[in-house]
Amino acid sequence: MLGGYPLSLIGFVMLVTMLAVGLGTLVIWVGVPMMMIATQLIYGLAAAHRGLIKATLGVQIPTPRRERTGSVLQKWRQQLTDAQTWRNLAYLMITFPISVVEFALAIAGTIILPIGIWVLPFIASLHAQLAMALLGPNTAAQLSERAQRLQASRARGVDAAEAERRRIERDLHDGAQQRLVAVAMGLGRAQKKFEADPDGAKLLVGEALADAKLAVSELRDLARGIYPAVLGDxxxxxxxxxxxxxxxxxxxxxxxxxxxxxxxxxxxxxxxxxxxxxxxxxxxxxxxxxxxxxxxxxxxxxxxxxxxxxxxxxxxxxxxxxxxxxxxxxxxxxxxxxxxxxxxxxxxxxxxxxxxxx
CATH class of the missing domain: 3.30.565.10 (Histidine kinase-like ATPase, C-terminal domain)
Known part of the structure; x- marks a missing residue:
């Protein structure tokens, strides 16, 4: 609480000054860079408060992740339309008057033992919950993003499975299936020659046996490509x-x-x-x-x-x-x-x- 007061005071004064000057000169475009700097300051101060809370209260507040793309102005516009920017600003504005009260209580807590033992930890806990609610990721937005990501992953998974199915089908058609057809045709020709030409029939059976071995080998390779046995074992x-x-x-x-x-x-x-x-x-x-x-x-x-x-x-x-x-x-x-x-x-x-x- 003692450390949070000067941080809140400096941040509040800087933000109010920059926002007032930026808004006042926005009509002549001079305020645009000032507002852009103020937006960056909001995120910087929010990060400083997260760091202070982690160092003093031991509470880890995850940093909300946002992807910014495009030019500098486009990124700034994305920040302005991002709810996290306004949640950060709300915390910085709310926490200033709170920090004044906390600072006074912290000084009193060093003198009056009951305040230091029972009141300050309770207030610190409330402060941490406020910071978690405003400076941390928006739970609803996180769930929505995760749902979108899972939906996209499912679509890509379906496409990947379909591509894998086509590959297996193509390998079967061009490999083992052709071999087995050749085996069947060779055995059919050998069957017709058993009585009239036994030697020719044996030769055809030998060729069919070789094709059958190749078909087995290709099927084994195909099965290994789907899920290798050594991986499972x-x-x-x-x-x-x-x-x-x-x-x-x-x-x-x-x-x-x-x-x-x-x-x-x-x-x-x-x-x-x-x-x-x-x-x-x-x-x-x-x-x-x-x-x-x-x-x-x-x-x-x-x-x-x-x-x-x-x-x-x-x-x-x-x-x-x-x-x-x-x-x-x-x-x-x-x-x-x-x-x-x-x-x-x-x-x-x-x-x-x-x-x-x-």
């Missing part, structure tokens, strides 16, 4: 080590995910690493790749973080229908987020944050 560490062993570029794998995450998280992480290693081998011209997978505890829940780094040429970008976009869609099906940082000249870092609950 032995987990991410063994599965990613298997991928690294097949890569033409040396790969260093570091996996720390205990306890074992859900199967959907494991398969998503596996395919992100697999596709990333394929892209590195094809396009990156890299000499070394590092794959790190670890588990993080966050306020929103446990996350599995996947990070693939290569020392190649860089320049990897998302584009519609591309492999990276497909991986981002796969991550989105479990409410995960994937980012790519790949400046020209490298290095390239592909990171996916995958929640263990969704």
């Amino acid at each position: 032995r987990g991410l560490d063994a599965a990613l080590s298997s991928l690294a062993a097949k890569s033409p570029v040396p790969v260093n794998v570091q996996v720390t995910v205990d306890p074992r995450p859900p199967a959907a998280v494991e398969s998503t992480a596996y395919f992100i690493v697999g596709e990333s290693l394929t892209n590195v081998a094809k396009y990156a011209n890299a000499s070394q790749v590092t794959v790190k997978v670890w588990r993080e505890e966050r306020p929103s829940g446990d996350m599995v973080v996947v990070e693939v780094t290569d020392d190649g040429d860089g320049g990897a970008v998302f584009h519609a229908g591309g492999g990276l976009a497909g991986l981002a869609d796969r991550a989105a099906t479990i409410d995960g987020v994937m980012t790519v940082v790949s400046p020209i000249g490298g290095p390239t870092v592909i990171r996916a944050d995958l929640p263990c609950t969704w």
